[in-house]
Amino acid sequence: LWRVCFRRKLRPRQVTGDTTYGTVENIVAVEDAGIQAFFPLPDFDRRTPFFGKGTFTYDPGADAYRCPQGQLLPRRKTKYTEEEVLYQADSTTCNTCPVKAECTKSDHGRMVHRSFYADYLDKVQGYHETEAYQKAMRKRKVWVEPLFAEAKEWHGLRRLRLRGLLNANIQGLLIAAGQNLKRLLAAGRRHAPCGSLLALLREPWRLSAVYG
Structure with a gap:
């Protein structure tokens, strides 16, 4: 997260993740940075x-x-x-x-x-009742989770082929690039060739997120 914020010069107001990311360490680090931690908490x-x-x-x-x-x-x-x-x-x-x-x-x-x-x-639990949190969770289900499911089911993300953080990052980048190319080609088939790619690139949220 901090690497992506530094490279892209981003100042996010909130970070959204699933329960796996909602550890105490992550929550404390994100909240101390002035970012709202939109994570579901385990219901013990x-x-x-x-x-x-x-x-x-x-x-x-x-x-x-x-x-x-x-x-x-x-x-x-x-x-x-x-x-x-x-x-x-x-x-x-x-x-x-x-x-x-x-x-x-x-x-x-x-x-x-x-x-x-x-x-x-308790602070994170309080977010769960807000409209901002509910909206973020809805977006995650539509934009993020399907892409990860596709990558795991069809592109080999379920298991890394090489060891090491660098190699894992390379595999993730290649998979994300492949997903993006599929969407670019699909958009080209659906729309007129002259403007299809330009229109898609103007809406980057349609592309798969690149792993930082």
């Missing part, structure tokens, strides 16, 4: 049969979480290696809770983990 709440983290409310003033039953989960431990803070409810309170079976199997009290970068993640 759907991966557990218990109450997900989203059902717990964080209280920044008390630095604690509150469970769906209104009980407090105070801060217990800081894990610097994992870059997260552990919050845990009182075991006695949890074990006598009427909805414990829906919350946890542990007899030591329900735990909730909070990333050091939770504020960044």
Whole structure:
């Protein structure tokens, strides 16, 4: 991203990617650069049969979480290696809770983990309800994803033939060039030869994105 911005002298307001790109490291780097990170975030709440983290409310003033039953989960431990803070409810309170079976199997009290970068993640989550984010996702589905699918299915992008970043970049450039040539030739067949290529080049969004 930074290489493309430098070479093309670009100052993007936002960057769009799929969940694979929505790592904490990428989000922090992009947001710190003043660019909005339009990335979907993994929905871990759907991966557990218990109450997900989203059902717990964080209280920044008390630095604690509150469970769906209104009980407090105070801060217990800081894990610097994992870059997260552990919050845990009182075991006695949890074990006598009427909805414990829906919350946890542990007899030591329900735990909730909070990333050091939770504020960044909350900010990105807030983008998801905006029209700008929804529009960017729609564009990605129409302009970007079909091109990658075509490259993987028909042009060998699914597996690199050579090793090394340089060789991988070369293969990506060749594939993108091939896709662009297909579109140029197709446009030439559909329209009058005198103006077809010129019209297409005036609309560069029709061409496959070249890998930086």
